[in-house]
Amino acid sequence: MLIATNAALVASNSALHASNSALHASNLALRACDPDAGVQTVIPALSRTPSAGIPAPTIFHTGQPRVQVQSSRIRDLNLHLNQNAAVEAWQAGVPRVESPPVSYEPEPIVLHDGRVTYIKTGFLGEGGFGEVLLARAVPNSENQDLSFPTDVAIKRFPKRRLRHVKYTFEAACLEMDLMKQATEKQLRFVVHLLSTFQDEENVYLVMPAYGRDLFHYLRRGERRMPMNEIRLYAAQMILALEEIHSLGVVHRDIKPENVFFDRHGYLVFGDFSIAGYPDGETFEQGKLYDFSGTPCRYAPEQLGPDREVKGYNYKIDIFNVGSMILEMFIGKGDSYFQESKRDEGEKEILNKDIWPDCQIFVENKAARDLITGMLERDPEKRLTIPEIKAHRFFRKM
Known part of the structure; x- marks a missing residue:
């Protein structure tokens, strides 16, 4: 009977699960969320809010200075209210980084969320909500994170669509929220969220690549x-x-x-x-x-x-x-x-x-x-x- 299936799967792979739990425990544990206070549930390895000694999120680009993350709170969003205001409220809870100046010279896309550098290695697909990039993750030398996968997928949502297309904004909010919950609850068969960050043009969701x-x-x-x-x-x-x-x-x-x-x-x-x-x-x-x-x-x-x-x-x-x-x-x-x-x-x-x-x-x-x-x-x-x-x-x- 499948009632025992989950237990059987876990039993046959107990070492695997123990290892995964240990890897995720320090990096993907969630702080308590207080909805009434309007405080965003924060995953330290997820939102990557800098702490002492950790550089602020930025996009690596020659000559581009780093900027501090704007601290703020994400509010309970009413998706039926003013769309721009809701987008701004949602974005306020995502670490912000500066966009590099426009360059027409071919160069690799390199992103940074404050603790991990992401080097684009491929393109996985595009849909009505955004596009998905394949990237190699390189944790900073001072923030070596053994639990962070080397190959990641990055879903990129253009802010212009978030501001002007309601269903895109709702989809981005919902997908981020559901993957956060899956990460918090350590769901075995649902994609987890590794990091979220933003720059002037896009909001990024980082997840494992398969x-x-x-x-x-x-x-x-x-x-x-x-x-x-x-x-x-x-x-x-x-x-x-x-x-x-x-x-x-x-x-x-x-x-x-x-x-x-x-x-x-x-x-x-x-x-x-x-x-x-x-x-x-x-x-x-x-x-x-x-x-x-x-x-x-x-x-x-x-x-x-x-x-x-x-x-x-x-x-x-x-x-x-x-x-x-x-x-x-x-x-x-x-x-x-x-x-x-x-x-x-x-x-x-x-x-x-x-x-x-x-x-x-x-x-x-x-x-x-x-x-x-x-x-x-x-x-x-x-x-x-x-x-x-x-x-x-x-x-x-």
């Missing part, structure tokens, strides 16, 4: 996954989903491109840019009503004509994980629900009979039962996380 995502792993074309491998990754997906929902949010964009392998082979879920807090007395009762997600990755209740009235809840994430488990059995790396032209993908989600493909590609009867239960079109009948963890498919773990 060598491979599930999308490219499934598309490698070498072979179909063996049953035990699928079972292991499916178990980790369910545990990741449980951790995400423990933060009170619905991910809404679960897909292989947002699932990464860490250096120990564990799956880690990332990209919370369109996550949402459901509105309700409890998380289970809470509803979301806006249309967010990736084409071919919606749950049926997101596509119905009464979505704006009835809404949808956390079970859309369960539907998406069920799709990925089926895709692991098929082994091609493509989204199970396809769109050959406009609206075709939505029609498949609403109408496609998955049973024939389950019979062809999913030889294990328990796995077929699990997948059909997770892909149940009626969210009221769809399996819950406790039911999935107790499912017979995971009894051999």
Whole structure:
């Protein structure tokens, strides 16, 4: 049963977890947060506010002087108030550094947050909210931090978009907050936040870089996954989903491109840019009503004509994980629900009979039962996380 899966994973890797805990304890421990006082939760290795003997954050650039960080407090943001004022309040809690003068000479991008230098080594991607850089992290000689990874990903949010595009600002705030919580709670299957800082033009979020995502792993074309491998990754997906929902949010964009392998082979879920807090007395009762997600990755209740009235809840994430488990059995790396032209993908989600493909590609009867239960079109009948963890498919773990 998957109820014991988390314990089994930890038990089999106790040395690994002990090491990770020791590495993170000094660098990623959070101070207590006082929401009523409007004080930002601070992670010493995260916001990098300088202390005595530690240089203020700056961007390394020839002839560019260093400047002190402006001390301030981040206030409880009301995202429905004046957007510029909210952006300024949010930025006030992020260490500020000076931008280098504009240069048209080709030179490497080098950033500094006060304790760690980041040297850009690549470009990972770009979306509606910003872009993600690959960088090598070099801690200062006086601040050697053995727990800080060498390879990091830096999400860069242009301030001009934060000031003028509301959803970009909300996405940046939410993603930073969720990764902070994941770091504070030491969640095993969710991306952690390593540092935050800013300059005149951008706000930066630093997180570990991962060598491979599930999308490219499934598309490698070498072979179909063996049953035990699928079972292991499916178990980790369910545990990741449980951790995400423990933060009170619905991910809404679960897909292989947002699932990464860490250096120990564990799956880690990332990209919370369109996550949402459901509105309700409890998380289970809470509803979301806006249309967010990736084409071919919606749950049926997101596509119905009464979505704006009835809404949808956390079970859309369960539907998406069920799709990925089926895709692991098929082994091609493509989204199970396809769109050959406009609206075709939505029609498949609403109408496609998955049973024939389950019979062809999913030889294990328990796995077929699990997948059909997770892909149940009626969210009221769809399996819950406790039911999935107790499912017979995971009894051999």
